[in-house]
Amino acid sequence: MLTRFLPFLAWARHYTRADLTNDLIAAMVVTIMLIPQGMAYAMLAGLPPQAGLYGAIVPLVLYAAFGTSRALAVGPVAVVALMTAAAAGAVAQSGTEHYHLAALWLALLSGGMMLALGLFRLGFIASFLSHPVISGFITAAGLLIAASQLRHLLGADISGKTLPQVVPSLVANITQISWVTVTLACAILAFLIWARTGLAQLLQRIGLSAPAAKLLGKTALLIAVVASTTVVLVFGLEDRGVAILGDVPRGLPEFDVPAFDMGLIQLLLAPAAMIAIVGYVESISIAQTLAAKKRQSVDPNRELVALGLANLGAGVSNAMPVTGGLSRSIVNYDAGAATPAAGAMTAVLIAVALMVLTPLMYSLPRVTLAAIIIVAVLSLLDFRALPRTWAYSRADGAAMAATMGFTLLVGVEQGLMAGVGLSLVLYLYRTSRPHMAVVGQVPGTEHFRNVARHTVVTDDQVFSIRVDESLYFPNARALEDRIVQALSDRPALRHVVLQCTAVNYIDASALESLEAINDRLKTADVRFHLSEVKGPVMDQLARSHFLNDLTGHIYLTQFDAMMALAPSMTRACQQRDRCETLRTKSLGGS
């Protein structure tokens, strides 16, 4: 019981010396990536660099205690940092106290929402975000993130949150470009892109074992940081227009509940909800992918609880919103992390770095962090997803295109809203038009098939229709429209039979539609019947007045209905010998 709420009790009991070694190695590799990435993502979010490092302490410890994934590396990530910048930037000027306050409240609010969703087992809410929407959003966010780093890469004062803002700003400030910064940027980018595969290969060629080379290959970020800082110091580049990081406060984060500001909180509720959902969706898919490799599993609702607590922890320790990050989680997994303890060890190592290494970061050029961000988001971009999705399904392609377009041109929140809204509308459009078939009897059998596809027998007085879908509010009206249409098309009509073979559920809207159909048919002196109603649906209908008001009957089979209602068929049937046999068999089999 206790391990349900504190999953670490489950693995801590069997923790071995081998686990300790594995976790420690993984923690060291992740820390080497996390120090520059944490500062870079803080910069992306418009926050001071330490906010990113603080985001790698308390949240990691909380996730280690409550999380169910053994490989997920929690902390600042690019997309959530961009969403934080967009939301905080809408209510405050970057660099101000109020701006950081907004970021902390975003962490608290999104954490609180994740926690609540997890506790009430409402993780299904994330299904509002369809794959095409999330995929289009991530690619568009990656482009916006890259655009936001242009100012650091070029050393020019380029601003803006969307492409229509960034492009004119780029054009207007093109003359400000610092060529020293650009040269440095190109060198670092070239090294990092090469290092993604080249560094490990090189290390292996100079004699290291394959696993060791792979691990040391992850130090590329560290090499870039050390080398670029050295270059800045040696050549005095700070005086030649290369922006440097400056003071990073030494020591651990202070705990502090952010100042309460109701007006601010109200403005941040919607963006916090989006950060919560996007952060959760990203994190859970990484966690599930990694868990499956080892035939482990993660519990979605407990993941929500753990991520919620991690964000609440971030909010009270002057950090920034966090979630599970793709690149570091893969590194963590590859480095052999055996348990969530690796995350807690990472937190300790980051804390040590904050206490001893911060003076060394003073001359770290901002362009290095920007290059680290660019290389990280390269893996987010998937331009082939749009044509691929469009080819597979027009509706999904349209939702993806709307998400990308709105995100790039209007803003991240509007992009998500447009995508989710369009998905829902297109989904309702599809379900609002269920497949309906007018059915007739296959001659000489008890089978009933679509009159449009098969040669079947029908009767002028009876209209039989089959709906291949449950009846609920998106499609309730469609059946009503179809039957009303049939009523006006067929002057001889006496009976309408609804064949319910495929109806698993009838909601209150559909029930009212059925009642309306019954009433309308009644005023036109036509009786309404159902056939082949499933047991649970009958139970449900029995809880309403519908069965009392129904002008017709409920038939066990469509064949029974036609035998009872269609004089022409009954006659035809009586003339045949096999009919009675068939009928008996039908009753026996149903």
Add this chain to the structure above:
Amino acid sequence: MLTRFLPFLAWARHYTRADLTNDLIAAMVVTIMLIPQGMAYAMLAGLPPQAGLYGAIVPLVLYAAFGTSRALAVGPVAVVALMTAAAAGAVAQSGTEHYHLAALWLALLSGGMMLALGLFRLGFIASFLSHPVISGFITAAGLLIAASQLRHLLGADISGKTLPQVVPSLVANITQISWVTVTLACAILAFLIWARTGLAQLLQRIGLSAPAAKLLGKTALLIAVVASTTVVLVFGLEDRGVAILGDVPRGLPEFDVPAFDMGLIQLLLAPAAMIAIVGYVESISIAQTLAAKKRQSVDPNRELVALGLANLGAGVSNAMPVTGGLSRSIVNYDAGAATPAAGAMTAVLIAVALMVLTPLMYSLPRVTLAAIIIVAVLSLLDFRALPRTWAYSRADGAAMAATMGFTLLVGVEQGLMAGVGLSLVLYLYRTSRPHMAVVGQVPGTEHFRNVARHTVVTDDQVFSIRVDESLYFPNARALEDRIVQALSDRPALRHVVLQCTAVNYIDASALESLEAINDRLKTADVRFHLSEVKGPVMDQLARSHFLNDLTGHIYLTQFDAMMALAPSMTRACQQRDRCETLRTKSLGGS
């Protein structure tokens, strides 16, 4: 072709003398109701009384030309008037120029939206409003309408748009009550409520024929208006605190495109969309009910076009938003309206009334109009709907309760939003958890059934699962979670078979989930197979890379899959004679 766009061409060709008589009688009866109701609903909307009468001229002519319903009586209606008051009241002070401008823009915007939805055949959008939401909304709106008329019924200065505003205002101003007004209100209400059935009975008892008595029974509103005006004049009640209507401008409405105000328009977009949807839903259900009685049909998208044009007409003729009204439509139908020409005739009669009768309306007491509103909304209230819906379905009941609660306590727009939002969330909740059954073989047959319900044969190395729903974004993750769970539960697992009997559609989200499942199983060295995939679904999958990447096979039947994959079953089968026969039969029948 032309009659598609101008439906009146269809009926005008066969227009007979009898039709003319019927339409004229119906038009006269409707006009007698419409003059007081139009002014009353204008008062409810916070507009001058002539706005309601203008709303019964141009819109009616346009609907007569473009509408497809033969009995629908278009014009000002109570719920739309309330929504107009709420939306205009949020941007301007009632009684000001700006307020009327807002009301006109609401008519133009909602009209434009209806027109666009109709032209693009997007009427299905209305299915966002489930029956419980619309029913809860109408009842709550009826209560708010009644509450808004308290000021006129009591002659006291009671204000507020929601119950938490009205109740304190009532308590604070209880001492202001004008007892003469209250007495008049009680008398008129008692008469109108009695007249609903009593007047026609009385007329019949004093010798009129049944149809004539029924028609003359509809003059109750006229009697109330004439009698109360006479009482006010004779007893000089205006000086004793009874509020009167005052000047109603004589003559026809002026045509005028309202002043363009971008800021105002942006604020009104959302409420206009709600007015468009609610107005359409109300109107179409009345039109369909009446059409069905005569075995006629109405075209939902053409109705949207006609209602859209009617509202655009209202917007440029100083009127107010309009739609099809229940009570007048029923009267129109009962009075024998044969064609939409009855509507056009009503418009002419209203125009005549505006030219000659307005001086007589000066002393009409406002309490009479309030009483007319109250009696009209009594038919909207359905308090038993909530317990009935709750008993039938918890989800629908919750959506209805949320709609009613938010409408009464927060506001009409918030009420609709809460209802629609909760419906969608609960709907996603249901579809996010499709029925999934782990299946096994019924011994000695080729049938596969739920292991939880039947005694079936399974194999440790094979996990067979059937999903009883199409695979799409709300439930894509559920299948992923279920299979990942199975993977961690079953160490001996070698094969996963997804039985697709009930899968009619696989959207891009579900496709990515299937790809993710395939990849995850692959890393754990488990192969993924499908069985019984329907033809259209196979065609769709063929447009993606999934079939190439699939680690397993697509089997025609679940039985084929198990024979190929499960060693234990294959052995068991080989020992039996009938097995080969069964197998042959299966291939022949599929």
